[in-house]
Amino acid sequence: MDLSSVEPSQPIFTEEEIRLIRLWSLSDVSAGRQVFAQVAYFATPAVFGLYGLATGSQTVLGVAFIAVLLLLAWGFVSTWRAQKASLLMQSIFRKLSAGLPAGDGKP
Numbered sequence: 001m002d003l004s005s006v007e008p009s010q011p012i013f014t015e016e017e018i019r020l021i022r023l024w025s026l027s028d029v030s031a032g033r034q035v036f037a038q039v040a041y042f043a044t045p046a047v048f049g050l051y052g053l054a055t056g057s058q059t060v061l062g063v064a065f066i067a068v069l070l071l072l073a074w075g076f077v078s079t080w081r082a083q084k085a086s087l088l089m090q091s092i093f094r095k096l097s098a099g100l101p102a103g104d105g106k107p
Helices: 015-026 031-055 058-098
Strands: none
Touching: 015 058, 031 058
């Protein structure tokens, strides 16, 4: 089938989907950025924990442990909040895939 003669159909996106497309197109999702962000989040509690171990301070160790728990909780909350964006992206990709030519049935 000659795809050059096929008129491409334009999917119709909602305003919310358009905002998400623009937001994701401008974001930096590189692996280096992700690793740096994770190291930055956990470096402070790790330093506190190491200091607590070195000095034998149960209080400092407790603060480090609570900080790690709070960061983990924030990760769960962030994942939960990102669910809406995931559903929007799924909607966007469904619209885009509906305009693609039929393939061999494999994703």
